[in-house]
């Protein structure tokens with residue numbers, strides 16, 4: 001990799017890309033119903049260093065015993081869950097299973113240990129699974145062909161398509177793609193499988209022997225495309241589930257209702273019907289089965305941002321009411337406490353994503369944690385502890401326990417996990433400034449170890465995507481510490497449109513992308529370059545996705561930066577709007593006036609800064625057409641003088657088989673190498689090295 005700036009005084013995993021991509025990564029957390037077994041996924045590089053493989057590890061909830069590895073499949077395991085009797089379930093495609101095509105199957109390891117075996121298969125592969133705390137049903141999600149008459153016919157149809165090499169899909173509605181894959185002809189369904197009394201895997205009912213997969217019962221044969229990207233929650237006694245139900249509403253738009261599905265019969269009733277103004281999602285059924293917590297989302301318009309709030313539905317009376325009214329935060333992941341009297345809710349706040357307690361009776365909201373961004377919260381059956389993954393821009397995800405005995409003084413303890421925090425090449429600080437309209441704009445600032453008034457560091461402004469998000473959790477893709485290791489200070493601001501600062505912070509940037517979001521970013525940059533330890537003369541800007549949109553806008557509106565890196569970026573709003581995978585989402589905000597006023601491509605002739613354009617061909621969120629047009633127009637029309645031979649300092653890094661993110665470890669390495677090389681050349685005015693593998 002390119003090594004630039006000062007001689008190294010330190011060696012951390014961020015100084016060497018091979019070490020960086022090899023750092024193990026934690027994801028997912030599940031707890032056994034008796035609260036004694038905590039399981040997470042740990043992803044590590046395979047032997048060729050070209051793929052991550054995830055294994056399941058068990059963590060001691062008491063924090064005493066070291067973590068130990070549970071699974072060792074060559075292709076990895078995911079979706080760990082426990083049956084009511086404590087048997088471990090997971091999804092894996094293991095060639096030694098009964099699934100001939102190596103499609104992912106549902107596997108189990110009995111609570112008393114022993115060999116893993118296949119519990120259920122589906123011709124399309126098992127995608128996800130959920131269990132209750134008691135009862136005998138497991139809910140399994142898998143995708144089925146719309147006209148297949150049962151699983152045998154499904155198998156036949158899939159084989160026929162494969163043998164005849166037919167990949168065509170006939171669509172009748174929208175959407176047709178998601179992220180990096182095509183939707184259809186198969187679409188998600190929910191199935192039930194029945195365990196023995198007591199919710200154990202062994203001694204199963206039906207004709208199945210202990211070694212044969214259990215039959216799947218289709219709960220949603222008429223699902224059509226209603227369950228595409230729809231979340232659901234299984235009732236604690238496994239007798240019913242509540243699911244999001246996508247309903248086409250004409251003009252290529254969708255709304256999201258909530259439905260109740262009986263697990264014994266598949267009978268379905270609609271609980272909440274969306275309309276032009278509101279829709280519903282994120283259902284969570286209370287432990288006593290009486291209440292449903294859900295997010296009621298005021299739908300966005302050209303004038304207003306969406307506004308999600310937390311509500312409760314009484315499942316007996318059908319009455320709904322808001323809870324935590326007046327709490328000016330967007331509710332994220334929601335979990336019930338065992339007494340059904342309160343909820344733990346994660347929400348973005350001030351560059352963090354703390355856990356909050358919401359009291360169901362009074363609606364009072366109490367913030368329980370200070371540092372870090374929380375996810376994957378699970379709660380002990382006695383309610384005295386919760387466990388979660390926590391990360392921040394200072395450390396990657398780790399497993400923590402929250403002691404809930406006294407909600408006014410919750411203590412958080414990191415548990416013994418398989419992975420330690422990596423040493424950082426600098427320190428993380430927080431800075432804030434005031435925008436012209438008086439709004440507070442706060443940012444993280446990652447500083448290299450040696451930055452001082454005597455040796456001020458060059459600055460990289462890194463703009464987050466979304467735009468409805470915040471720099472608050474560790475990201476392996478957007479990681480500032482690799483730049484810090486090369487001597488850069490990295491500014492991570494939360495401008496207008498960022499979450500965690502109240503609805504008004506979002507509204508002031510809504511449909512005004514090139515206005516307040518841009519001026520907030522410049523205000524944050526102004527404040528930081530005024531510091532003695534930052535070198536105002538050596539600055540670059542970059543961003544991915546919406547952050548790439550902003551990087552393009554910056555390129556057309558200021559010459560203050562020496563280099564711009566724009567990854568998977570929106571270039572022409574008129575093009576992007578209908579070609580992205582969820583056009584209905586963007587079309588609500590993007591009026592023709594907004595598209596005209598705030599499209600970066602209109603300012604191409606004002607670009608005088610070298611640009612590194614990066615795009616993956618499998619990007620359906622911001623389709624490759626944006627990157628291709630940006631590259632052509634920057635070459636053809638930017639205001640940067642061209643050399644006599646037509647060469648320019650602009651570069652295009654193209655990944656034919658990556659999606660919106662660059663995920664393969666070898667490609668992540670190339671990404672950071674080329675980005676750092678470009679910044680080295682143009683911001684530091686030094687020779688940047690390019691990876692040999694680029695030819």
Ligand SMILES: CSCC[C@H](NC(C)=O)C(=O)N[C@@H](C)C(=O)N[C@@H](CO)C(=O)O
Pocket residue numbers: 464465466467468469544545546547582585621622660
């Ligand atoms: C299905 S529409 C949702 C849009 C979405 N996200 C948010 C949170 O606003 C999104 O994918 N936006 C991209 C254009 C984007 O900026 N993505 C960023 C952040 O998620 C990325 O890093 O991929």
